[in-house]
Amino acid sequence: MVYEWIIANKELIKIFYALIIVFICAVIVLKTDRLFRLSSHKGIRYFRNAFFFFGIGFIIRYFFGVLPNYRFIITIIFEYFLIMAGFFLLYSLLWKKIEASGSDYYSSLFNAKIFIFYVMSFVIVLLDYLWGTYYLMFSSQIILFSLASIISYANYKKNGKRHKFLKFYFIAMMLSLVAWMLNALASLLLNWHQGILIVIYLLNIIIFLLFLFGVIKVTAK
């Protein structure tokens, strides 16, 4: 009965779902932007950028996506922003191994190091469009969140006793990986089965709420 009610009101629920995600992203971006402006810490910057791209992606997909003539282009832009957000999130965990902490950039969103993400995301979106599939997006995100899960698990094992949120971060990465796997399954084998999509939406809300919880708890004085 609940399932039927959800299916009957799915458009409304999608908007509500997007509102929750966009709200969470806005809070995370604002809170982390303040910390970044004070510290100029690159990890904080890439983390903030990830949620900025998630937020913009969801705004475009669920609020502008209702315009019937632009659905196709909006899906492409949504895919692009989602892939970029994933890259930023992974890079926020990896940047220390790649670049020096002291080097400065003119812009928070564009620099030579992360330019490669923009190119890679563009290529993924372009090839998916040409092939009429989502194969590359799903594969890239599954690889990306597998790596993020491994790194966050290593962080948790190393410092988990002193820094409690590392455990939740690892859980969030694992849930993201599961969500992307379900997405791929729903798309490739189950013809976008509505039940699977509901589970994915619920997983996404849990993941974003976990991050919101972490940001609010850690930044509280």
Added chain:
Amino acid sequence: MAKKRERLNVIKDILDAIQKNRQIKPTRLLYASNLSPQMFKDYINELISKKFIRLDIDDKEKKTFSLTKKGNDFLQEYKVIDNFIENFGL
């Protein structure tokens, strides 16, 4: 082997030394910061350009560093920033 100090930690140590003394001469700050002269110069230039500290020169050409409001804000928020970086593995 001693662990290399993180950039954020060095900045915090410099700002801490200035805050404790209110105004501090460059040579004393160099000793307090425990950095090489070149590294010290780089950090000081960065902190001045980011308006965390200011260089005051009096009538006798005596130079001292003092904290700006932004520098004070950073010190107050340092624990939050450090906690954030550690808890999110950044």
